[in-house]
Amino acid sequence: MAQNHRTRRLAFSLVELVIVIVIMGVIAAIAIPRLSRGARTAGGSALRSDLSVLRNSIELYAAEHDGKYPDANIVNQLTQFSNATGASFSATKNSGSGIVFGPYLKEIPPQPVGAKKGERGIHVTTVAADVPPQGAATDGWWFNTATLELRANLVGTDVDDDGTAYNTY
Secondary structure, three states: OOOOOOOOOOOOOHHHHHHHHHHHHHHHHHHHHHHHHHHHHHHHHHHHHHHHHHHHHHHHHHHHOOOOOOOOOHHHHHHOEEOOOOOOEEOOOEHHHOEOEOOOOOOOOOOOOOOOOOOOEEEEEOOOOOOOOOOOOOEEEEEEOOOOEEEEOOOOOOEOOOOOEHHHO
16 A cells, blocks of 8 residues: 655745845845944934033033133033132042032043044133134044033034034034
């Protein structure tokens, strides 16, 4: 008596494999441009975030110092303890000498984009008409004590994907 056995397929057919590869290609064609676009805009997002942190730190400093904003000593004023006038600085709090305010930042964030990427210095100007870029090559940030503006210390040709200059954020 002959047994009628059905043979089981143990592999995919060539057509099935081609269909799966085509589907994976379509998904990759959609996903890769979206991922690369996200990477391109990450620098601008980081710059906006760093500017927000720096600007908030300046406002906190002013709130604790009776409305007086940082001056040419802005790096020390934001990253160290200070007294009520903002003139004396210390890495540690000293209640006896009144150095109890701050610090508002652990450190100045590095410039995340442009020609001065990685630079932490802040160029301080007191002339209302001044605009970035100014100062030393290590000045990634620009602060105007006359207008209380804080911006990226970059040239107008350092722009984001939309063509907006980073120094106008």
